[in-house]
Amino acid sequence: MTEAATYALRSEKLVRTLTGEVPVTLVKGADVAIKAGECVAITGPSGSGKSSLLYLLGLLDQPTSGEIWLQGKPTSRLSAGKRADLRLSGIGFVFQSHFLLPEFTAAENVMLPMQKLGRLSPAAARKRAEELLDSLGLGAQVNKLPRQLSGGQSQRVAIARALANDPAVILADEPTGNLDSVSSQNVQKILQALAHERGRTVVFVTHDTGFAALADRIIHIVDGHIVDAPAA
Amino acid sequence: MRLLFAMALRHLLARKRQSIVSLLGIVLGVAFFLAISSLMQGSEKDFIRRLIDNAPHISVSDEFREARPQPVFRAYPDSTVSLRGAKPLTETRGIRGFEQILQNLKHERGVQAASPVLLGQALVSFAGRDIGITLNGMVPDDIRSVTTIEKYLVEGRIDDLNINPNGIIIGAELARKMSLAKGRNVTVAAPNGQVRNFKILGIFRTGRAGYDESQAFVTLKRAQALFDRANRANSIIIKLDDPYAARDIAMRLEKRIGYKSVSWQEASEDIMSTLAIRNIIMYTVVSAVLIVAGFGIYNVISTVVMEKHRDIAILKSMGFHAKDIQRLFVIQGFFLGLAGIAAGLPLGMALMATLMQIRFKPPGSLEEIGMPIDWGILQFVIAGGFAMLAAIFAALLPARKAALVQPVDILRGGT
Numbered sequence: 001m002t003e004a005a006t007y008a009l010r011s012e013k014l015v016r017t018l019t020g021e022v023p024v025t026l027v028k029g030a031d032v033a034i035k036a037g038e039c040v041a042i043t044g045p046s047g048s049g050k051s052s053l054l055y056l057l058g059l060l061d062q063p064t065s066g067e068i069w070l071q072g073k074p075t076s077r078l079s080a081g082k083r084a085d086l087r088l089s090g091i092g093f094v095f096q097s098h099f100l101l102p103e104f105t106a107a108e109n110v111m112l113p114m115q116k117l118g119r120l121s122p123a124a125a126r127k128r129a130e131e132l133l134d135s136l137g138l139g140a141q142v143n144k145l146p147r148q149l150s151g152g153q154s155q156r157v158a159i160a161r162a163l164a165n166d167p168a169v170i171l172a173d174e175p176t177g178n179l180d181s182v183s184s185q186n187v188q189k190i191l192q193a194l195a196h197e198r199g200r201t202v203v204f205v206t207h208d209t210g211f212a213a214l215a216d217r218i219i220h221i222v223d224g225h226i227v228d229a230p231a232a
Numbered sequence: 233m234r235l236l237f238a239m240a241l242r243h244l245l246a247r248k249r250q251s252i253v254s255l256l257g258i259v260l261g262v263a264f265f266l267a268i269s270s271l272m273q274g275s276e277k278d279f280i281r282r283l284i285d286n287a288p289h290i291s292v293s294d295e296f297r298e299a300r301p302q303p304v305f306r307a308y309p310d311s312t313v314s315l316r317g318a319k320p321l322t323e324t325r326g327i328r329g330f331e332q333i334l335q336n337l338k339h340e341r342g343v344q345a346a347s348p349v350l351l352g353q354a355l356v357s358f359a360g361r362d363i364g365i366t367l368n369g370m371v372p373d374d375i376r377s378v379t380t381i382e383k384y385l386v387e388g389r390i391d392d393l394n395i396n397p398n399g400i401i402i403g404a405e406l407a408r409k410m411s412l413a414k415g416r417n418v419t420v421a422a423p424n425g426q427v428r429n430f431k432i433l434g435i436f437r438t439g440r441a442g443y444d445e446s447q448a449f450v451t452l453k454r455a456q457a458l459f460d461r462a463n464r465a466n467s468i469i470i471k472l473d474d475p476y477a478a479r480d481i482a483m484r485l486e487k488r489i490g491y492k493s494v495s496w497q498e499a500s501e502d503i504m505s506t507l508a509i510r511n512i513i514m515y516t517v518v519s520a521v522l523i524v525a526g527f528g529i530y531n532v533i534s535t536v537v538m539e540k541h542r543d544i545a546i547l548k549s550m551g552f553h554a555k556d557i558q559r560l561f562v563i564q565g566f567f568l569g570l571a572g573i574a575a576g577l578p579l580g581m582a583l584m585a586t587l588m589q590i591r592f593k594p595p596g597s598l599e600e601i602g603m604p605i606d607w608g609i610l611q612f613v614i615a616g617g618f619a620m621l622a623a624i625f626a627a628l629l630p631a632r633k634a635a636l637v638q639p640v641d642i643l644r645g646g647t
Contacts, residue, residue, distance in 0.1 A: 051644055055640050055643075060549055060640050061640045080553070081555075084548065084552065088550060093549045093550070097542075099542055099543075099545070099643075101546070102543075104242065112235070113550045116550065116551060116552060117551070
């Protein structure tokens with residue numbers, strides 16, 4: 001089996017240091033290997049480097065040293081543009097806040113990554129966006145603006161947007177952090193289903209031990225070090 | 233790109249009030265730019281048209297641009313020659329062989345008409361009053377072809393000079409100052425002491441008081457007799473098919489005939505350079521209006537960029553490039569510029585139409601004139617182009633800032 005088929009995401013000796021008067025190292029030599037279709041939770045105390053690790057794995061941030069392989073391809077030497085292209089086609093992000101563009105309707109927000117990628121015509125993109133929203137129980141909210149949606153609905157639109165280009169990897173940074181318990185459970189179920197039913201690799205950061213327990217395995221990080229990475 | 237255009241439009245429409253305020257700046261800027269530059273260009277064109285109409289396109293005079301060298305210097309060009317006590321030959325001034333030159337000019341490409349002129353200073357006396365004038369001795373039929381005097385005749389005809397060779401055509405201002413009228417006789421004295429009587433056959437009014445007071449026309453023969461310069465002309469004036477070719481044709485002529493040939497452009501070089509400086513000042517002032525409007529756009533887009541940091545971060549996390557983000561905000565500047573031009577040009581045209589209604593009497597002029605407005609496409613292109621440039625440049629600065637936003641800094645724990 002090739003590495004690309006085995007691991008959706010892998011990192012080796014990953015270090016991220018913020019330069020400044022007092023340099024701060026956020027991630028200290030993280031070795032991570034996440035298999036395709038795996039659901040992984042990253043946990044740890046506040047400020048331990050969970051989100052930093054997630055952003056590094058999602059190619060949003062550039063490591064100070066070390067290497068990250070996305071589906072077997074090394075990424076640390078890629079230009080910002082190439083990394084953006086990889087994010088567009090291969091990674092879907094969900095954040096603590098939904099970060100929907102306020103001027104666009106739910107469907108239009110979901111269409112944005114598809115239109116940027118340009119593989120689908122506007123009509124086809126619109127159809128797919130409506131299907132995605134419908135599959136997440138938002139069929140009636142397609143033409144609503146973000147301000148007309150509840151927190152849980154907005155987060156589900158954000159998940160639909162993350163799925164728009166059918167990425168192999170979904171990265172979520174505390175996706176239930178701002179939600180009430182009902183909405184939170186809803187989102188947890190959706191993410192779990194994405195991994196277990198649709199074969200996506202899902203990596204999420206959470207403080208919620210209950211939510212973390214739903215993952216195939218947990219990566220625990222303390223002070224930038226992975227201290228506990230039990231195998232699935 | 234279509235996506236970026238749609239997003240830019242949404243951003244602007246979401247901030248209608250701010251967008252309209254910054255748009256107003258561009259609209260007014262474009263309108264004033266257009267109106268003022270059209271007025272300035274119109275006045276310049278009007279001035280040049282008058283210059284071309286009323287002055288010869290080329291004047292050949294009985295002078296040489298460079299003093300002619302003595303034959304001894306030509307004979308020994310590489311030697312050191314000292315010539316002492318050379319006494320120049322006293323000769324009657326005038327263009328030698330002007331008839332032959334005129335014959336040749338008839339076959340010259342681009343020459344519409346050419347006429348010999350004997351110009352001289354003279355004193356007009358009537359009822360005890362004397363006024364100095366410039367007397368133009370010309371062939372009557374040529375006056376019609378190389379000057380515009382016939383157009384300005386308020387009394388009499390040019391042809392009357394053929395019927396009565398002792399006739400004179402004077403300006404209305406001279407007639408007014410000396411209480412002269414058509415049919416009266418005046419005495420004209422030349423600097424050499426010759427005095428002749430002329431009958432006033434025509435009166436012209438060009439509207440330029442100085443010209444109408446100081447110029448008079450008689451037949452060439454009578455001028456030659458008065459100035460005691462038989463068979464001489466001291467100038468040849470030429471009208472061309474294309475007045476703007478005057479400089480080249482004048483250079484070509486001078487090379488061939490040797491006499492100093494001055495195009496209207498050369499004769500008016502000081503005025504032309506003044507006009508050029510005036511244009512620079514005008515464009516600087518009207519551009520300032522658009523630059524100020526540009527600050528309005530800068531302000532709006534800077535605000536949008538500040539407010540949209542989270543959106544920029546999320547777009548980048550989705551896979552939008554830094555250049556896409558920069559384009560997104562530059563397009564907003566483009567839209568504001570485009571809308572400003574679309575509304576500003578009609579407003580400018582309305583201003584131009586209003587300015588055209590204004591009529592006034594400038595100092596030194598005898599007639600009321602209107603504001604000369606240039607409706608040439610170039611003014612529209614310059615106004616629109618500069619507005620667009622100002623709008624895009626104003627948007628570029630915040631857009632570059634937007635492109636530099638690091639998504640991680642914004643998204644980390646952002647709510």
